[in-house]
Amino acid sequence: MFFSKKKQHEIDMSRLPEHIGIIMDGNGRWAKRRGLPRSAGHSAGAESLKKIITEANNIGIKYITVYAFSTENWKRPKDEVDYLMSLLLDYLRNAEKTLSGENVVIRAIGSREGLSEEICKQIDKTEKFTSKNTGIVMNIALNYGGREEIASAARSACADVQSGKISVDDIDDKLFSEYLYTKNQPDVDLLIRTSGEQRLSNFMLWQVSYAEMWFTNKLWPDFKPADLHKAIIDFQNRGRRFGGV
Numbered sequence: 001m002f003f004s005k006k007k008q009h010e011i012d013m014s015r016l017p018e019h020i021g022i023i024m025d026g027n028g029r030w031a032k033r034r035g036l037p038r039s040a041g042h043s044a045g046a047e048s049l050k051k052i053i054t055e056a057n058n059i060g061i062k063y064i065t066v067y068a069f070s071t072e073n074w075k076r077p078k079d080e081v082d083y084l085m086s087l088l089l090d091y092l093r094n095a096e097k098t099l100s101g102e103n104v105v106i107r108a109i110g111s112r113e114g115l116s117e118e119i120c121k122q123i124d125k126t127e128k129f130t131s132k133n134t135g136i137v138m139n140i141a142l143n144y145g146g147r148e149e150i151a152s153a154a155r156s157a158c159a160d161v162q163s164g165k166i167s168v169d170d171i172d173d174k175l176f177s178e179y180l181y182t183k184n185q186p187d188v189d190l191l192i193r194t195s196g197e198q199r200l201s202n203f204m205l206w207q208v209s210y211a212e213m214w215f216t217n218k219l220w221p222d223f224k225p226a227d228l229h230k231a232i233i234d235f236q237n238r239g240r241r242f243g244g245v
């Protein structure tokens with residue numbers, strides 16, 4: 001375990017959130033404050049991400065989903081989109097070795113439509129390379145939109161009804177979950193968003209139904225392992241009732 005001893009005492013290891021979602025926001029503002037191009041903010045964000053994944057894995061978190069590129073992010077200027085895509089490609093390539101060495105399972109969730117062949121191939125390669133690992137499962141939400149995910153799940157469920165595989169009456173929330181990108185994964189327990197914004201922005205709409213939300217004014221490149229500890233400790237101090245009393 002590499003996380004600080006002090007925090008080790010404060011985090012209750014028997015009540016860890018199983019699945020953490022992170023909306024990594026504020027890269028652009030981080031760069032602007034330093035008079036740097038937005039791309040520098042995204043690079044710094046990617047560095048921050050590596051440290052947080054390592055820490056979450058060391059703590060013993062089972063699943064983490066990070067919002068890397070939304071279905072709406074295509075509206076950004078072409079050079080920024082291209083930069084984010086090249087960063088993602090690099091990240092996946094390097095993760096194959098470094099994060100795999102840390103036993104991380106990497107998965108990309110989202111639509112493949114519009115992604116380059118190069119990225120799609122790299123996703124397949126990285127997913128395959130890390131699939132036998134047994135550490136934290138890291139979902140990279142890439143070309144991801146919560147509504148798109150639900151619509152795509154509905155299409156697949158309808159196709160299964162049409163082919164007679166399931167009947168309409170079989171569809172309940174448990175079965176429907178099996179059509180989502182996060183099939184076989186637990187719901188998000190703790191949702192973190194940086195940069196002071198307090199919105200879901202089309203992130204994991206189904207999976208965050210009972211998530212505890214945790215917001216910080218820190219910009220994503222400034223988010224440190226100590227902030228992750230703080231979010232987990234706050235999570236453990238909340239009373240979760242799931243609609244009960």
Ligand code: FPP
Pocket residue numbers: 024025026027028029030042043045046049067068069073087088091140220
């Ligand atoms: C939001 O900041 C961040 C993004 C749209 C992209 C997130 C990407 C990274 C953290 C780095 C790359 C990720 C991987 C997996 C390699 P913003 O640009 O909206 O910031 P702003 O609101 O301050 O402009």
